Every structure is written in structure tokens, then in C-alpha cells.
Amino acid sequence: MSEELAPGPTESPPAPRAGPREVWKKGGRLLSVLLAVNVLLLACTLISGGAFNKVAVYDTDVFALLTTMMLLAALWILFYVLRTVRCPEAVPYRDAHAGPIWLRGGLVLFGICTLIMDVFKTGYYSSFFECQSAIKILHPLIQALFVIIQTYFLWVSAKDCIHVHLDLTRCGLMFTLATNLAIWMAAVVDESVHQAHSDSSSHSNTSHSRLAPDPERAGSQVGEDCSCNTAVCQIFQQGYFYLYPFNIEYSLFASTMLYVMWKNVGRLLSSSTHGHGHGHGHSPSRVSLFRETFFAGPILGLILFVVGLAIFIIYEVQVSGEEGRTQQALVMYYSFNIACLGLMTLVSLSGSIIYRFDRRAMDHHKNPTRTLDVALLMGAALGQYAISYYSIVAVVAGTPRDLLGALNLAHALLMIAQHVFQNVFIIESLHRGPPGAEPHDTPHKEPCHGLTFANLDALHTLPSCPPTPTLAGSSPAGPPEAVAIILAPEGHWRRRCLKDISLFLLLCNIILWIMPAFGARPHFSNTVEVDFYGYSLWAAIVNICLPFGIFYRMHAVSSLLEVYVLS
């Protein structure tokens, strides 16, 4: 995803301070990626080995590795912070697109939830202190320390384009990234094992050999002769499992910010864009929520949100009850989801149609944050696609064709359609330039593109467009402003519509995030897929793919917030 034809006006010769240009950037990147890949694979081996029964890797081994990694990463972060504080010219440029306020705010929020989770974990393991190894209590404490240090670091340094010790910084950033991904993996595996345990106890079938911890192992997790019997201990245990989703999101948020910092190491930005974001930053100065919408989007979204929440609670209560009501709960759950996904698909589609009439130029500038956003949206959707395709095959090839099968099929098909159309809408939105009603921004765009879009024929009457981008000041200010004026009158209702659409999709994504993140698993309550694939295979599919699906919702919310602010 690189824009070949629009190198953009953002790069310029280095400032005299920044020292000689790096000879081969890819070489430094290569080394740090190799380091991260190797560390991550080692962690992955231990974590996945520890998740299976009968494998002689214990959770203490995993905790020891994670604790060591977090300590090393924290030390490197402290070194980085001290160095940049003492030597301010180490960071000559700051990337205005990196670390936007909602990402950093989310990071702090999830960081606080992770700290609470660490308190719960410490409390849980302290309840049977005498028969635990010390590492189990040390691990949450070190994690709390790491979260505090890392959150501070990302808050102050997320926009840095550092220009000293390039290779060391790249390796440090990649190591910290690998640490966050390892914590994420450990949390996902731990949650899946817990989920599989509670599912298999309700679904008591002797063939559940994989991912469902057997009694011996569950015993060994809490020591041989201790168990969690006191009320306080039970609360701690329940509590930290409910807080896992936040820890998972914290690690992923931190990872994306670290990746953008890594991409920005040694990057050169022209001084004209430095500080106020490529001329495209479009600072959200007038974020007066809902003022510029038709109210239809947020109201409809809120209704769906409240209804969804109610249905989720009823579903959870009914599924944990007797067998007969599970069927009823599933019908309700699927009906709501089908309605919600159908509406979202239509709304995304109409958003894309509105863009067909929109004459704002596409933003072709290089922007690591946006490229990453797009890659994450596309990549994370794969998890939900995979679950849906497996469901479709099971329903189509499976023998019993009843109401639940039909609902399941419709749900899976709409899930795919919704992900496709929402991704198309979000990605197109993120690539639009700022609204045409702001003529002071337009000269920063490539004048050639702006013109091409407004009047294709005019292109041929002009002399050939300059292939090498000219900096903002030198481009003729006349034609783009004229384009902006033409666009202004009719742009307003479209803009309102887009804001409505993004708010509606945002609220729907939040409710679709809450359901799986807090434990709704229709995949197992519904017997179609379990009977078709067998419990172990289906559990493996869902447990590997669902975390990506949950992350997709989370990430879509933050992207839609950006779309709302930018449109």
C-alpha cells in the first residue's frame, strides 16, 4: 500500500542539525524486525505449549519469560526517556498524525483497567500465598510497573521522529512491541482456556480433549493442596477474567503506537509541515458533538445500543439456565444481530454512495499511521470472515435445516457483507482530504490531483503536471481555491450525512464489541458447528479467530471516531 505516484511534499533535505542521512534505512529495520520476530516466536512457543495439557511447560515458565521481557522493555523505555529529555535535538521532527488524542486517551483508559486487573490478580494469587511460586505474585506487580512506565512514555513520545542511535532505538521499539504482543497472546490464550473450561463444563462431553483444561491441570494451576474457596478470592478471580478484554486492548493499542514510532525513526519531515501535521492535520477544533448531524444517526444508534445491551443480558441469563431456554435465547440473539448487521451494511453502503458524488480530492500523502490503520482493519476482519465461512459451510453441508440454521446462515452472510462494506467506507473516508469548505488547507494538496478531480478535461489543457511535488508555498493558490468555492454550498448536507453515518456505525460497533468481549458465545451454545466440526476443531477455530474479531470492533470504533471528526 504505497503511493507511487504522489511522493508528497512532506519530505525535504535534513536540517543541518540532524547529521548525515542514513545510508540504508531498510538495513536497520531488518535487524530490529529479526530481533522482534525471534523474541516473539520464543514467547509464542512457550505460551502455546503452556496452554495444552500434557505438555511440560508450566505457567510459571511463561510468567518468568513475560516478567523478564517487561523488565527489559521498561529499562529501555527509561533509557529512551532520559536521553530525549537531556538532549532535545535528538527529536527534530514530530509526526502530527501519530498518536492522536483518542488513541492516547484510550491507552490511558485501558491502562487504568489493566492496573485494576493487576490488583485483582495480585489479590487472587495472594489468597494462597503459601503454596504458590513467587513469580505468580511478582508478575502482576511488574506488569503494573511496566504499564505505568509505558503509558507515560507513549503519552509524551508517540509523535517523535528520533534521529540519534537509530538502530538501537529501532531494536528497543521492536522489543517493546514484541513484549506487548506476547502479553496480548498470553492474555488471549488464558482467556480462551478459561472460556473453554466453562463451556466444556456446561457441555460435558468426554471428547473435549483440547484447550479444555482437565481437572489435574486446573489443580496444578492453583497449587496441589490449595484452592480458591474464600469469597474474596472468588471475587478476585471473577473480576480479573472480566477485565481481560481491557488488558488485551491495552496491549494492542500500545503495539500500534509503537509500530508507528518505529516507522517514524529517522524520518525527515519538512519544516513547513512539522508541528501542524502535513497541512492535512485538520485539528478538531470545533468538535461540538452532535451539533453538525441530523440526529438520526446517533438516536438510532443509541436505540440499538440499549436494545442490544438488554438482549445481551437476557441472553446471558437464559443460556446459563436450562436447555430449553437456550434455543429461545439464540433466536433472540441472532435476530437482533441480523437486524443490526443489516442496517449497518445498508448505512455503510449509502456512505460509499455519497462518496461517489463527493469531489474532495483523495489524500495520497505517505502517512504510516493511516497505512497501519488500513492494514489492521483489513487484517483483523479476517478473523470474523474465517468464523463466518466455517459457519456457512457447516450450515449448508450439515443435515438439520431448521429455524436456527437459517438464522445462523443469515447472520454469517451479513457478518461478511457488513465487514466488507464497513471497511470500504472507513478506508475511503480516511483517504479523503479535509472538507472543501476550508480553502486555507487546499493549497497544501497536490494541485494536480485536486484539479484532476474537479475537472478532468482541464488537465489536458494545462502544461504537464510537475512530477516532483512542490512545497506548499510555491504552488499556485488560485485554481484550488476556486475548486473549494465550487464545492462549498452542496458539501454541507453531505458532510452532515457522513457524520450521522459514522456515529451510527460507531455505536453499533460498540454494542457488537461488548457482546463477544464480555462472554457471549453463540458459537458454542448453537450446536450446528460443534456437531459438524467436532468440539476440539471448532473451539480451536473460534478461540484463534474471535480475538481478532473483537479487536476489529475496537479498532473500527477508533477509526469511525476519526472519520466523524474529519468529515
Next chain:
Amino acid sequence: MSEELAPGPTESPPAPRAGPREVWKKGGRLLSVLLAVNVLLLACTLISGGAFNKVAVYDTDVFALLTTMMLLAALWILFYVLRTVRCPEAVPYRDAHAGPIWLRGGLVLFGICTLIMDVFKTGYYSSFFECQSAIKILHPLIQALFVIIQTYFLWVSAKDCIHVHLDLTRCGLMFTLATNLAIWMAAVVDESVHQAHSDSSSHSNTSHSRLAPDPERAGSQVGEDCSCNTAVCQIFQQGYFYLYPFNIEYSLFASTMLYVMWKNVGRLLSSSTHGHGHGHGHSPSRVSLFRETFFAGPILGLILFVVGLAIFIIYEVQVSGEEGRTQQALVMYYSFNIACLGLMTLVSLSGSIIYRFDRRAMDHHKNPTRTLDVALLMGAALGQYAISYYSIVAVVAGTPRDLLGALNLAHALLMIAQHVFQNVFIIESLHRGPPGAEPHDTPHKEPCHGLTFANLDALHTLPSCPPTPTLAGSSPAGPPEAVAIILAPEGHWRRRCLKDISLFLLLCNIILWIMPAFGARPHFSNTVEVDFYGYSLWAAIVNICLPFGIFYRMHAVSSLLEVYVLS
């Protein structure tokens, strides 16, 4: 992996013929990627479902899907070929880096092997024609047709940068790519099931429930009351399993070429580079094999190749014999591999050291072929990394510490080191410009880089480097030529060394490709990992990761051939 700072002189305004520039390239790419991802996931679901016992997806379903996909892809290819033949101005530019002769030659070679495999398959299924569904005989015939059409298409069109029907072409290319990847997946799964079947029959343990076909299923594969008893049928069956590796490589070769074509859709190349490759093409006019080497590399490589082949044959004979000789065979196999990997690590390392004294400029030009090569080398190595890390954990955490454990550990560690250093060497080689002894090429490089590298201090005495690269003709020809003349005398022995190194590594990679591709599985003969992880988990790890490891060897061979020609 995009070069921000060197947009390169390769892009220029469109020629008047090519029509107006595309408004938003990413949009078209997005659509085609979404199509490919969805088709591929559907195929993946059916193929993986078909590989497991107890799942009601039959191989006829998979065959039907693959046949349909191949027919559609073949139709699109015919449409494309007819259109470009009738309308030559649809392809105004050709990317000289795409589809080099060794890639196309390899494609034809593997294509021929695939055709032979299809003959064997048709023969095998015809042996019990009466009790087979027609699709099983139709499938190899359609595949043969598809291979012929696709090979012709890639031979003539691999370099095309097409400029009509952009979105349709992108979708067609992505669909053909998805078809090839689906064929690859089906072949890998089929081969793994076959391998697991022959392993589990030697390793007769009742707990082998996954990926090892149970007798009923093996029966159902060849119909209820027919079996492959005749000698001809047995030969056909054996034969087509030995030809699978070539089919796998064919699909991957075709996929990489299709991906490069997809990246080149709508690409604009300046007319100065059009036809003779960015000024950096370095046409291999003087490829007189071995003339420019010290002979040490090829001779040592050939010795290792012959010894390796002998050891592979002895290993295969001994492992299929009684139990006691398996131990001996494994010691021999691991010893050879450790020696070979150790030598390769040292040689790659010395190649990287030679580059530290090399003053050739790095090539920062955009080059989709090379970016893909690098990504594939890094990505395919992950498979072997994963196997090695799982082995290391099993040996370190496992209880029995004997000679075989130590050899296994050394083998796994050296495997990681060898992949890391070889990747660093190959990637650095691919990014070097052509040899300094060719002054007529040097003005094409960014003059700023060449100077920076030869004399860092001189940079500060010069006026600021031009941020936008100037085209070849306009750059001052004096200084770079001077640099080239300085480099010429001592460049020669370095160049010979590099050619020796690349030939040695090439031969070693071939022998390390042959061993696993033709059935050596020390992973299962050796009991350490099987005992530690359990058969089913370890079989899943090896069967998923090893195909990537085998592809890595293949791809390293083609990259090293390129390094040999270019250095």
C-alpha cells in the same frame, strides 16, 4: 518496506496515450484484495474441513470448487490475452524487473512436472473409474489445461503494466492468484495427510486422532468397494505423491508473478527507463558460469551436495528399516545438517562482512519484485523458525538429555542462525546497485547517496542535496565517475568472493530443499518432540510450518541465483 526518501527517477507524468491518471489507486486495489480474500477463505474452509475426519466435507466438494475456480481463471486469462493482442497500446510500459528469465524458466519447468503429475493422477483415478465420481478425473484434466494457459500467459505478459480496464484486470489477477493459492493449499494439505498416514502407520499409537486418516476415511477416498491393487495403479499413486513438491512450487511461482503483475497494473514508468530497466537492470550479458569465481565455492558446495544426497538416501533406507538403525540414521542426518548449516552461517556472515567494505551505493528505487522477494524470504523463514523454537523448548524442558537431544538442540539453534544470516546477506545483496566498475551506470544512481557513501565529510561541503531526484541526464557526471574509478581496482576480488559465496549457498540450499521435499521427516523419527507435545499437536505444527520452510529453500535458491548474476 517503502523507501520514503528516494522516490526514484522512475515515475513521470503519463504519456498522452495512456489516458487520464487513475484517481485513487488504492480503491481499486482494495476491491480486488477483498475479492481474493473472500474466495481464498471459502476455499480454505472447504480444504481444511475436508482434511479432518468426522467432518462431512468430502474431497469431491473441494475438487469441484477448485475446478470451477480454475475454469473461471482460465477464461479470464484468455480474455486478457485476446484483448492485449488486439490492442497493443493497452500495455504502454513494461517493468523490466518483473518476471526475470530464471523465474519464467522455473515456472515452465515446474509446469511440466505438474502436467506429468496430472497424467499420473488421471491414470490413478481411471484405474477404478466405475466407482469414482466424474469430478475426480475431470479435476486433473482441467488442471492440466489451466497450467498450460497460465504458463503461456505468464511467459508473455509477466512484465506488463496494463492501462485499460484497471479494476477488472486487478480483480482478474487477484482471482487467479487466489486460485493458485487454493491449489497450493490443497496440495499441501493432501501431502500432509498422506505423510501423516504413512507416519502414523509406522508410529502405530492409538492417540493419533488428528490429520491421520482413519481406515474408514482412507477407504472412502477410493470408493467403497474399489482399491488400488494393480501394479500400474500403485505406480501412479506413488508417482503423483513424489511430484507434489513441484506442483506446490509451480503454484507459488505463479502466485508471485501474478502479484507483481497486480502491483504493476496502472503503473507509470518514465520512457527513459521503459524497456531497459530503470537504468539499473544490469543485463546479465556476460553470464559465463564459474569464470569469475575462485572455484572454492562451487566445489565445496558440490561436495556437500553429493554427500548430502548420499546421506539422504541412507537415512531414508535406514529409517524405513528396524528401530535400532533409526537412531544411527538420525545421528548421521543431524551431524551432516549441523556441519552444513554451520558452514552456511559462517559463509553468509563473511559475505555480510565483505559488504561492510563495499562502497557500492544502495539501490533505493521502488521495485515491487524486490520488495516481494524480501517479504517472501522473511515470511517463509517464519515456518522454520517456529519449528526450531518448538524443538528448542522441547529439548530444554524435556527430561532425557542424550546425544540425540544435544544434536537436535544444536541443529535447531543453527537453523535459526543460518536463516537469519542468509536472509541478511541476500537482502543486502539484492539492494546493492550494479558493480562500481561500470561507470556508464553510475550517473543513474542518486548522486547524493553515492557521494555520501564514498566520502561522508564531502557532504557538508556540498550545497544541500536536491531532495527531488533528478533524471539521469541532468545530474553532474563528474563526481560519481570519479568514485567509480577509485573503486574499480579492488572491487574485483570482492566481486569474485561474492559470486563464490552465492554459488556455495545456492548448492547448499538445493540439498536442504531436497531432503524435506522428498520426505525426510526427522521431526517424527526423533521421539523428543512427539513425546513432549503429543503426536497430534506436533503433527499440526510440523505440517503447517514445514511447507513454508520448503518454499523458503526454493525461493532462496532463486534469489541467490539473482545475487550471483548481479554481483
